[in-house]
Amino acid sequence: MTDPRTSVITERLSGVSRIIAVSSGKGGVGKSMVASALALSLAKEGSRVGLFDLDFTGPSTHIILGVPANIQPKEDRGIVPPIFEGLEYMSLVYYVGDNPAPLRGTDISNALIELLSITQWGMLDFLVIDMPPGIGDAVLDLVRLVERIEFLIITTPSILAFEVVKKQVALLCELKMPIVGVVENMKLDKAKTVEVASLKLGLKYIGSIPYDPKVEEAIGNPKKLLDTAVGKSMTQIKKSAKNKK
């Protein structure tokens, strides 16, 4: 059964070559940080890039990038994302705001669908989506509504994070979703646990990002962010993101 809204969304995204959903089973693994750095880094080398923050559990890319409050989308037959640091930037935060009002499940779905249906991305090489964590309704909706979505999975070395990632991967495989690979963030040692476990799941292990205390200081400063271990690890990740499966 095809949702009629799928075709509207497909049309809106028709000028976008690749849609990379940066995703994690578990929160707090650095997903938004990696999504921001990936988008920045792709833009810096000349790709046309959009960054779309759909993490309704706590949108944070606007904090990570330091997007000033006066940078706002414009209305013009839909919503046109503002350009910031060479990116087309769009976030749920523009619509649900930074207020504490929680959204109930159907409101979240409606907000995501609405935003996907009205945003004018134009021609992009990459649309990087900062996904909600977990495998809840919002993730299922995005999988269902966004054709050609590909998943980049972020985990940490912690077995607690990876246990949740395994469930997420099982679900994505069941839904026949393409997975770009696994990135192991905040790595403190040389343990191969996640690498071995990823390969066992049939996934590409893209690489690890060393834990770097400078990342916290770089919040709000894109140039500093690209100079941290996260920013410097983007070479490998970009290479994988560009390889069409």
Next chain:
Amino acid sequence: MTDPRTSVITERLSGVSRIIAVSSGKGGVGKSMVASALALSLAKEGSRVGLFDLDFTGPSTHIILGVPANIQPKEDRGIVPPIFEGLEYMSLVYYVGDNPAPLRGTDISNALIELLSITQWGMLDFLVIDMPPGIGDAVLDLVRLVERIEFLIITTPSILAFEVVKKQVALLCELKMPIVGVVENMKLDKAKTVEVASLKLGLKYIGSIPYDPKVEEAIGNPKKLLDTAVGKSMTQIKKSAKNKK
């Protein structure tokens, strides 16, 4: 409007003196770790304690405590939690399983309500609940259905985590929920940012838990866990948890 199920749940929890919901706006801050250590530590000093894992986004206390698969609840006019390490232990994982099947919003609500309605805790000094992260439907349901629930808020020093915590606190205050205080987990330095910000929000800053790499190695081993920085920080947290507001 009172939900008729509230009275069933209230009756079920009538033998429980204190209900402490260990909660965090953001995932990955060590909420489940603190909930597990708090429950273990309270039980070790002779309190009657239950631990209830309601984090449907990735129940993990059974992994943290190393609860063997043959330890299962029994049916007897409801569900009787098994005893493990001196705790009455109950988890959503017994019902939704470790499988990747995602639950849609209403299924989650129904599962939570069902579990709250059928579990026989008996007489407890403390029921520690490992809450779902965020301020989504499940948290709202628990707030609505569990009378006398009190919140223990876990954050990390990261401003990204604390930004989300602020929203959660604003919501809890709006709903007039009692908050035991704030615990700052995985602390690496002596910065006072979270302490100052907590006091500014009118919250008690209970203290910090230093980052300790031994925590990861202690997963699955309750004795080791109590010997990490997390376990050793429980003295202060227990003191706050025992202070009736």
